[in-house]
Amino acid sequence: MAMMTTNENDGVEPIGPLLRRLRMAGGRTQEELAAGLSARRGYPLEQGAVSRWETHERLPDPASRALLSAEFGVPEEELRRAVTLARRLRRQEKKDETDQESDVFDRRGFMTASAGAGIAVIQPASLLSSGRRIGADVPKQLSHRTARLRRLDDFVGGGDTYQMYVRELEDTIRLADEGVYSEATGRGLRGIIAEQPSLRAGQRTTRETTRVPAGTT
Secondary structure, eight states, rough: OOOOOOOTTTTOOOOOHHHHHHHHHTTHHHHHHHHHHHHHHTTTOOOOOOOHHTTTOOOOOOHHHHHHHHHHHOOHHHHHHHHHHHHHHHHHHHHHHHHHHHHHHHHHHHHHHHHHTTTTOOOOOBBBBBGGOOTHHHHHHHHHHHHHHHHHGGTTHHHHHHHHHHHHHHHHHHHHOOOOOOOHHHHHHHHHHHHEEEEEHHHHHGTOOOOOOOOOO
16 A cells, blocks of 8 residues: 655745744734844844845744744744755755856857857858859858868767757858859859758758758759
C-alpha cells in the first residue's frame, strides 16, 4: 500500500508576507510593531528591523521568533516553518540571478566566438551602393563570410548558430531581391544562396525554414 506524504510547506506563508499580514490585521504600522517588541524584550528594536523581516532582507532569529510568537499569538513552529520557506525562496532567487548572469555570459561568449571566427554583422543594405547596385566583389565577400560561418562550429555548438544561419540566408536573398547587379554578379549571388542552406545547426538545415524566392535560381 502506497504511503501518503505531505509537504512541510503546504499552507505555509514565507515569513515576510506572514508578518505583514499579521501586523496589518492588527492595524499596526511597522513602528508600532517595533515598539511592542521593544517593550517585550526590554530594549529598543528599530522599525528597520521589522521592514527587513518583511522584505526578507533579514530573517528573524529564534529569539525574535519567540517575541513575535508572543506578540501575535501564533505558534513558534509556524514562524520557524515560515522562516525556513523564506530562506529557501531566497536561495532560489539567488540561483535564478546566477543563471541569468550565466546566460548573459554565454551570449557574450557566443558573440566573442563569432568575432574570433572573423564574422561581423553585415546588413544587406550596407552592400548596396548608389542606385542599389551590387558590386562585382560582393559574391566573393559573402562567400568568405559563409566559409567563416562554417568555422563558427569550432567555437560554439551548432544549436546556438542555427538562427544566425537562417538570418544569413534571409539577408542574402533580400540582397538579391533588392539589388541591381550584372549577370555575372547574379550568378555569384545565386551560388551563395544555393550554398548557404547547407549550413547546419542542431541537426537542422535552413532549407527547412526558408525558401529561395522566384527569380534567384
